[in-house]
Amino acid sequence: MLKTDDMTEQTQQPKLFDRVDILLATLAGVLALALYVRTLASGVLPGDSGEFQVLAYQVGITHNTGYPVYILLAKLFITLVPAGSVAYRVNLFSAFMGALAVGGVYLSAKVLSRSTWAALVGALALTVSYTLWSQAVIAEIYTPAAAFLSAVWLLVLAWYKTGSKRALFAAGLCGGLGLGIHSNLSIVAPAVGIFLLLNWKRWRELWRPALLGALLGTACYLVAFFAIDLHAPPANVFNASYGPARSAWGLSEADIASPVKRVWANMSAMQWRIRMFPDPQTDTPKNAGKYVDGLGREFSPWLVFLAAAGLIVLFIRDWRVGVLFVIALVVHWFFYFNYRVSDQYVFFIPSYMWLAMLAAIALGGVSWVVGRLLPSRAAQVAVNTGLMLAVLYIGVLPLLTSRWKAVRQSNIPFIGDEHYVVDKSFKASYQQVRQIVTDLEPNAIVFEGWRLLWPYWYAAQIEQSRSDLRFIEQYPIHETPGLPASTVEFIRANLAQHPIYLAAYQAEVVQAGLRLDPVTIDDEQFFKVERP
Numbered sequence: 001m002l003k004t005d006d007m008t009e010q011t012q013q014p015k016l017f018d019r020v021d022i023l024l025a026t027l028a029g030v031l032a033l034a035l036y037v038r039t040l041a042s043g044v045l046p047g048d049s050g051e052f053q054v055l056a057y058q059v060g061i062t063h064n065t066g067y068p069v070y071i072l073l074a075k076l077f078i079t080l081v082p083a084g085s086v087a088y089r090v091n092l093f094s095a096f097m098g099a100l101a102v103g104g105v106y107l108s109a110k111v112l113s114r115s116t117w118a119a120l121v122g123a124l125a126l127t128v129s130y131t132l133w134s135q136a137v138i139a140e141i142y143t144p145a146a147a148f149l150s151a152v153w154l155l156v157l158a159w160y161k162t163g164s165k166r167a168l169f170a171a172g173l174c175g176g177l178g179l180g181i182h183s184n185l186s187i188v189a190p191a192v193g194i195f196l197l198l199n200w201k202r203w204r205e206l207w208r209p210a211l212l213g214a215l216l217g218t219a220c221y222l223v224a225f226f227a228i229d230l231h232a233p234p235a236n237v238f239n240a241s242y243g244p245a246r247s248a249w250g251l252s253e254a255d256i257a258s259p260v261k262r263v264w265a266n267m268s269a270m271q272w273r274i275r276m277f278p279d280p281q282t283d284t285p286k287n288a289g290k291y292v293d294g295l296g297r298e299f300s301p302w303l304v305f306l307a308a309a310g311l312i313v314l315f316i317r318d319w320r321v322g323v324l325f326v327i328a329l330v331v332h333w334f335f336y337f338n339y340r341v342s343d344q345y346v347f348f349i350p351s352y353m354w355l356a357m358l359a360a361i362a363l364g365g366v367s368w369v370v371g372r373l374l375p376s377r378a379a380q381v382a383v384n385t386g387l388m389l390a391v392l393y394i395g396v397l398p399l400l401t402s403r404w405k406a407v408r409q410s411n412i413p414f415i416g417d418e419h420y421v422v423d424k425s426f427k428a429s430y431q432q433v434r435q436i437v438t439d440l441e442p443n444a445i446v447f448e449g450w451r452l453l454w455p456y457w458y459a460a461q462i463e464q465s466r467s468d469l470r471f472i473e474q475y476p477i478h479e480t481p482g483l484p485a486s487t488v489e490f491i492r493a494n495l496a497q498h499p500i501y502l503a504a505y506q507a508e509v510v511q512a513g514l515r516l517d518p519v520t521i522d523d524e525q526f527f528k529v530e531r532p
Contacts, residue, residue: 016158021110028123029103035127036095036136039403039412041422044087044430049139049421050454051237053090056139057462058233061225063241066266068224069180070141086462090139098136098143101353102127104150109357111157112314112321113364117388122360124392128399129352130297131345134414138421145182146349148174152185153353156192159206160199160321169209176217180224183269184350187335191328198320225263234467235457238262241473247486248478274479275340287337287344294345298352302395303359310358313365325354343419363391434459435522440469444499446526447474452503474503483508491529501526 017025044050048063055062056074077096078089102123109119126132135142155171158164175192178185196206232239242249242265243256249270255261269276277283295304315322329351336347367384374380406413414420433452437459440446446469448456453473460466478484483506491500491509502509502516505527510516516527 016111016161017107020116021107024116024120025103025106025110025123028106028120028127029099031124032102032127032136033095033099035407036098036133037092038407038410039133040088040095040137041091041139041412042088043085043427044455044458045091045138045421046426046429046451046455047421049091050458052139052141053087054235054454054457054461055233055237056090056093057086058235059228059231060233060236061229061238061262061266063237064266064269064271065183066225066229066263067141067180067182068228069177069221070144070182071228072224073144073181074139087139087458091137094138094140094143095136097147098132101132101143101146101150104147104154105353105356108150108154108157109360111154111161112357113360113367115360115364115367115384117384118360118363118367121363121388121391121396122356125299125303125359125396126353126356128396128403129299129356130399130414131349131352134417134420135346135349137412137414140346140421141182142346142349145178145184146353148178148181148185149188149350150353152178152188152192156195156324157321160195163202163205165205165209168206169213172210172213172215173217174213176214176219177221179218180221184332184347187332188328188350190331191324194327195320195324198323222263225267226259229259229263229266234470235454235461237266240453240457240471241476242266244472244487244490245476245478245484248476248480248484271477272339272341277338278340280338283340284334284337288333290344291333291337291348294348297399299355299359300395300398302391304355306359306362306391306395307355308358310360310362310365313361314358325358329354345419363387430455430459432522432524434463436524437464437466437469439521440466441499443468443497444501445470445472445494446501446503447472447506448503449473449475470498474506488512495529495531500529502529503527 041049044053051062052067052070052074054060056071056078059071059075061068062071074090074093077093078086081089081092083089084092105126106119106123109122110116113119113122132143132146151174152171155167155174158167159171171192175185175189196210199206229236238256242251246252246256249265251261251265255265299307311322311325314325332348332351336344339347366387370383370387371380374383400407403413412422415422415424429452433455437456446456448471450473453471456469456471460469460471474483476484488508491514492512494500495514501519501521503526505516509529513532515530515532517530519526519528
């Protein structure tokens with residue numbers, strides 16, 4: 001039975017959504033899913049995407065920061081969806097989570113804009129934005145992270161509007177769990193924390209559910225991390241990269257043998273710390289300029305203008321929620337403006353979600369004015385429908401039509417774009433990888449670059465059941481260039497039992513007294529390690 005307090009809470013809380021809202025949120029999500037599936041990558045992918053395809057299937061810890069909750073959710077998804085290859089289903093998981101993010105943005109935008117049509121425009125604008133779309137068609141963690149962020153945002157707003165303790169508990173739970181999807185969920189914490197402090201008069205209803213939810217979510221994240229780390233399938237990242245190269249980060253054999261030390265090394269982003277805040281005075285203005293220049297491929301100028309206007313409208317309506325948005329945007333921008341990675345643009349998806357909501361708020365303000373000026377309900381509906389179609393035509397449709405040829409042909413629209421994971425040459429590269437795996441001698445160890453490392457694992461472990469082969473990253477990112485000393489030690493220790501091949505000549509191996517003989521396997525050159 002429900003407790004009295006629970007029954008009172010259920011009966012007294014105002015309803016945020018009606019059936020139309022749920023229907024339109026579902027419609028926005030279904031349209032997004034249809035677009036993403038139509039342009040979905042169909043097979044094995046290079047780099048991080050290939051890693052996620054392999055380790056979602058094998059259930060293994062990935063590169064920093066581990067992403068254990070993502071791995072478990074992706075595994076569940078590909079188990080429940082039987083159609084297509086493993087690689088295709090992991091790609092499809094990104095599309096599904098991207099669609100959930102779009103539906104969540106619709107619901108948050110409806111709460112804030114008080115207009116169904118304005119919220120729908122915001123959701124559809126986000127659907128065709130470059131970065132969300134480009135990440136929704138490949139195996140990646142950014143659309144699942146967007147889905148969790150949309151849930152946190154919506155649940156915090158639901159608590160604010162209704163006083164629901166359950167909503168606040170669920171927000172904390174999603175936030176804690178979301179750390180195992182992507183660490184950018186933690187960057188939202190300052191904004192949410194300050195927002196809660198601004199509502200300090202309601203502290204009796206907020207501190208306990210928020211804290212308990214966050215603690216439970218974080219605990220589940222840690223349990224998932226340790227469970228997957230201990231599961232340790234053949235292709236886990238410590239087997240494929242960090243273990244042999246451990247000295248690059250000051251790790252000993254004892255360190256990588258300890259679950260606690262392994263998990264901490266991974267979740268604390270040991271590999272990427274050197275890329276964080278190396279020179280804020282230079283990087284902040286430079287990357288802020290790049291961000292502004294890049295907005296044109298995310299939204300039309302009309303939508304960007306509406307987002308700016310929406311922030312003003314929001315402060316007029318409710319300054320506390322305005323502060324929530326401002327802090328979230330500023331903290332997010334400042335951190336990622338100072339993160340030096342080649343694919344920096346993918347980390348800005350949260351900001352695009354907030355901008356889509358702000359644009360909807362501005363349109364909701366227009367709808368409010370229409371309601372004040374036109375007393376007739378029929379006239380209001382007619383004008384608002386016309387405004388929605390006009391904004392969709394000038395603000396959303398151009399981004400879709402610019403990629404319509406690829407949509408019609410069921411191709412990925414972003415192939416060949418700078419820093420995009422997929423290019424035209426990869427399909428042929430993967431065919432060669434498959435043949436090399438077939439022809440490798442038993443028990444071989446192959447050192448390869450990150451781009452092809454995971455396709456090798458996929459071909460060997462998932463397609464050809466060659467569990468005797470091992471593939472190791474030859475050039476892991478670390479502060480000191482060159483082959484780590486522990487990698488040379490690893491080669492020495494395994495040379496008697498395994499044929500060892502390097503994808504490129506490595507002087508450190510020769511300097512260690514070993515020989516590198518050029519060999520060709522299926523038209524691809526390697527260097528086989530031999531004793532002198």
